Amino acid sequence: MSASELKNLILCFGLLFGHLVPEGNKHWSFFLSLRKIVDMILSDFVSTKLSEDLAMLIQQHQLSYMELFKQHLKPKFHILTHYPSLMIKVGPLKKIMTLRYESKHRSLKLLANVISSRINITYSLAIRHQLDMASRLILNNGFENDISFSKRHSANSDFIAYCKEVAEK
Incomplete structure (x- = not known):
């Protein structure tokens, strides 16, 4: 854990x-x-x-x-x-707790398992992180919310209206 x-x-x-x-x-x-x-x-x-x-x-x-x-x-x-x-x-x-930063640490650990080269792995992780950030900036994606509730309704839609619609059925 x-x-x-x-x-x-x-x-x-x-x-x-x-x-x-x-x-x-x-x-x-x-x-x-x-x-x-x-x-x-x-x-x-x-x-x-x-x-x-x-x-x-x-x-x-x-x-x-x-x-x-x-x-x-x-x-x-x-x-x-x-x-x-x-x-x-x-x-x-x-x-002053660092628990919040653990999520970033976890993503880097998962990425470290994917990288096949073990020579200077920290450098490889840093390059990969910089490329990911550059890609986000160039594509103007930012940090999107990928959560969706169904095929028709995304997290950005009016979820309360969706719940009422489902309750009426």
Whole structure:
């Protein structure tokens, strides 16, 4: 899974499967603490109280990880301990996240699998990206919305009118 897919899974997992989990399940409470951590990290505003609560919650989460899974902490757990102080220094982490740029990274990774030459692959990717952008500019295409709902109706058409028309049939 990509990072953005994993973030969305964490945010929606409780709605999807929460009703199936018995009360008092230790693994579920572990997940809920992870969900609280993610909510705090993705908050739009930062305060010293939020930072302190986040630090305490991260510490409890790490202890429960070692207790539940009988494993040592991975380096990413240590990085997580720096988030509260980082939030105080730079503000909401949501504003400096790089998840949005992951989509561009993904397209370049897919393109890298298509290119048969492995000699200076970054140069090949850069040339291919520049040619794609030049083609868009020359053809005056820009970034079009390719979504279509049916053969007759495109995403740019009046979708509400189309839904009413279908509902009347």
